[in-house]
Amino acid sequence: MLAAVYHGPEDIRVEEVAIPGIEPGELLVRVEAASICGTDLRILHGAHRKYPSGTVRIPGHEVAGTVVETGQGVTGYQAGTRVFVAPNWGCGHCRQCVSGNNNLCANYGAIGITQDGAFADYLCVPASAVRQGNVVPLSTDVDAAQAAQIEPLACVLRGQDALHIQPGETALVMGAGPIGILHIKLARLRGAGRILVSEPAVDRLERTLLMGADAGVNPLEQDLVAFIQHETAGAGASVVIVAAPSHAAQEAALQSAAIGGRINFFGGLPKDRPLIQFDSNLVHYKELVVTGTTACSTADCRRAVEIVNSGYLDLSDLISQRFPLSQAGAAFVAAEDRRSLKIIFEPRG
Numbered sequence: 001m002l003a004a005v006y007h008g009p010e011d012i013r014v015e016e017v018a019i020p021g022i023e024p025g026e027l028l029v030r031v032e033a034a035s036i037c038g039t040d041l042r043i044l045h046g047a048h049r050k051y052p053s054g055t056v057r058i059p060g061h062e063v064a065g066t067v068v069e070t071g072q073g074v075t076g077y078q079a080g081t082r083v084f085v086a087p088n089w090g091c092g093h094c095r096q097c098v099s100g101n102n103n104l105c106a107n108y109g110a111i112g113i114t115q116d117g118a119f120a121d122y123l124c125v126p127a128s129a130v131r132q133g134n135v136v137p138l139s140t141d142v143d144a145a146q147a148a149q150i151e152p153l154a155c156v157l158r159g160q161d162a163l164h165i166q167p168g169e170t171a172l173v174m175g176a177g178p179i180g181i182l183h184i185k186l187a188r189l190r191g192a193g194r195i196l197v198s199e200p201a202v203d204r205l206e207r208t209l210l211m212g213a214d215a216g217v218n219p220l221e222q223d224l225v226a227f228i229q230h231e232t233a234g235a236g237a238s239v240v241i242v243a244a245p246s247h248a249a250q251e252a253a254l255q256s257a258a259i260g261g262r263i264n265f266f267g268g269l270p271k272d273r274p275l276i277q278f279d280s281n282l283v284h285y286k287e288l289v290v291t292g293t294t295a296c297s298t299a300d301c302r303r304a305v306e307i308v309n310s311g312y313l314d315l316s317d318l319i320s321q322r323f324p325l326s327q328a329g330a331a332f333v334a335a336e337d338r339r340s341l342k343i344i345f346e347p348r349g
Contacts (some may be wrong), residue, residue, distance in 0.1 A: 002347065003058050003120035004328035009046025012059075014328050020116070025127030027077060027135060028069035029085060032144035033322075034118035034345045035062035036335040037152060037178075044332055050113045060118035060345070061087035061111045064138060064147035068122070074130060082142075084150045085118075085125055086134040086301035087111040102132070103158075103295040119325065121347045134298055139309040145322060145344045146315040147308060149182075153315070154296035154304035156182040156266075160190065162291040163239045163262045167191030172228060172237035172256055173213070175244030175267060176204040178318055178341045183241050183266075184212045189313055192239070196231055198224055198249070201338055211317060219252070228256045236261060245269055247276050254282040254290075265292040318342045324349035 001019045006012050022028045042048045043059050051057065067081045077083075090097035090105030097105050109128060111117045116124070125135055138147050156179060165171060171192040173183045176199035184195055197216040199205040205216045217227040228237055236258030242249045245267040253263045269276070283290060296304075307313050320340040323331035325347045335343040 001121035002325045004060075004325055004345075006043060006051065006055065006057050006059055008053075010044065012044060012328060012332065014326055017058075017120070019122050020124035022069055022071045022124055023127065024072040025074060025130055026071040027067055027074060027125040027130055029063075029065040029083060029123045029125060030068045031063060031065045031118050031121060031123055031345075031347050032082075033064050033148040034060045034347075035145075035148040035152075036331060036343045036345070037062055040112075041332070041335060048113070050110075058116040058118075058120050059112045060120070061113060062148045062151045063087075063111070063118035063123060064144045064150070065118075065123065067135075071127070077135065082138040082140060082144075084136050084138050084147050084301070084305050085111060085123070085129070086136065086154070086298045087113070087117075087151060088295060089126075089129045089132050089134055089298070092128070092132060100299050101297055103297045103300075119328065119345055121325070132298060133302065136302055136305045138305065142308055143316065145319050145346065148344060149315050149318060149342060150301060150304045150308055151296065152179060153182055153186070153307070153313075154300040155179070155293075156186055157304050157307075158296045158300045159183070159241065159264045159266045159293040160186055162293055163241070163264055165190045165192055165239055168193035169238035170194045170196065170232050170235075170258075171239040171241065172196045172198065172253075174198045174240065174242045174249040174253065175246070176201070176208045176216075177244070177338075179266065180241075180243040181208060181211055181318060181341065183243050184208060185313055185315075187239070187241075188212050194231070196228065196237065198252075203339055219248070224252050225255045232258070238262070240264070241266055243267055247273070250276050251278070254279055254288065257286065257288055259286045260288070261286065262289045263291065265290070268294070319344055322346050
């Protein structure tokens with residue numbers, strides 16, 4: 001089969017490799033669509049801790065496909081079933097796993113991270129993932145490229161669960177990349193009355209106004225807090241989502257939030273510079289709730305599948321380009337371009 005294989009920093013090669021053989025409890029899935037995300041770009045640049053020097057591995061963890069073979073002992077799946085595969089599984093017995101937060105398991109495994117992933121014609125789903133419910137049936141009429149975005153949607157769903165958005169509230173989304181746009185779409189689905197966006201890239205900012213945002217600001221050219229005050233008649237934003245790895249955005253979130261507002265630090269900061277100037281008096285006197293969320297659990301993924309299967313959330317406008325695996329180099333270049341949103345591999349073109 002064809003695969004895009006990581007051999008080291010800036011070295012991903014399109015190669016012919018053997019189709020994975022499956023063991024008892026495993027599934028073999030033919031990949032219909034796999035999406036490039038920021039984690040894959042960090043892998044490309046040699047900046048992921050699970051890809052130490054000398055690692056040779058197939059990346060890719062945002063994936064939808066069709067079951068083609070089931071291992072001995074597998075029940076509930078059969079060849080021809082279209083599926084989404086939640087990428088992360090835990091040890092299954094620690095406190096985080098048994099509470100449904102397997103994304104926080106200290107001994108997690110992940111497709112495309114700790115084992116070969118989805119940038120290939122076929123993907124082997126390990127027995128642990130099958131057993132823990134990571135393989136979820138898809139509706140037959142869902143586009144595979146949209147289904148491949150279920151994992152980032154699940155991450156966004158987890159972030160917004162922490163915010164308890166109420167119908168009619170004003171939400172501020174800081175950052176208008178693919179994740180920011182997913183936040184806009186989901187906040188609207190949850191009943192946000194007004195959605196504001198802060199984004200320094202002009203083309204991205206303009207695009208959000210076509211994809212569900214009500215108003216936007218370039219924080220490099222305008223005073224963000226003054227903009228929020230104007231748009232909310234002085235109240236501030238009920239909910240603030242920092243969907244970018246930005247120190248300035250996290251600091252501005254505290255000033256932009258309304259009294260009693262809720263803030264989610266969705267985008268992590270660089271590990272070598274994780275500190276911000278945090279005005280705790282704003283939290284104290286405005287009674288703010290500041291939260292953080294990371295990745296998504298299998299339960300989050302299963303709920304995201306239900307949303308996509310329902311047809312209530314259209315993700316098609318997030319897809320910028322589709323590439324066959326044979327053009328992996330061009331696909332990664334496109335994914336680095338800030339004008340792009342989601343870049344999709346369709347292995348057979």
